[in-house]
Amino acid sequence: MAILATGGAGFSGSNFVLDWLAQLDEPLVNLGERTCAGKRETLASQQGDACHVFVQRGRGARGLPEPAKAAFRLRVSTDEVYGSSHKTQITPATDRPAHGQRHTIDAREIERELSRRPAETFEAGTRKTVQWHLGHRERAQRVQGGANRERVSQHYGEEVAA
Numbered sequence: 077m078a079i080l081a082t083g084g085a086g087f088s089g090s091n092f093v094l095d096w097l098a099q100l101d102e103p104l105v106n107l108g109e110r111t112c113a114g115k116r117e118t119l120a121s122q123q124g125d126a127c128h129v130f131v132q133r134g135r136g137a138r139g140l141p142e143p144a145k146a147a148f149r150l151r152v153s154t155d156e157v158y159g160s161s162h163k164t165q166i167t168p169a170t171d172r173p174a175h176g177q178r179h180t181i182d183a184r185e186i187e188r189e190l191s192r193r194p195a196e197t198f199e200a201g202t203r204k205t206v207q208w209h210l211g212h213r214e215r216a217q218r219v220q221g222g223a224n225r226e227r228v229s230q231h232y233g234e235e236v237a238a
Contacts (some may be wrong), residue, residue, distance in 0.1 A: 084108040084130070087219075097128055099195070107140070108128045160186040
């Protein structure tokens, strides 16, 4: 079975992609955009991995490219996937009323449909995430500056705090 991950070049999506490929020997089609949020170096370790197919796709692109069509099984996404779409163009997920207000994953469907269980508790995963960020401060500095700062300011209509 192939999995399609949208937004797989961004921060959350690339973490999912790297975790999936590290734990499973199953193909993953990574549909993403390499922009300010999508850093090339994040997925550099996956070049040449037969299980990882990266399909670069711009935010305004319509439809799925051929390599991704057969893999549409699971989607992990965040609000960044929607880009600057107007709120009238987005249909909220009625089964997840808080979606878009905060990032959550309800793993019950994944457990039921794919027989997968989280390898970490929420607490352990949060601790590891914070430790990772503390050990990679230079990445945060790159993300907080330059073109990404301008993009966030333009997208959200406000100046980003330093």
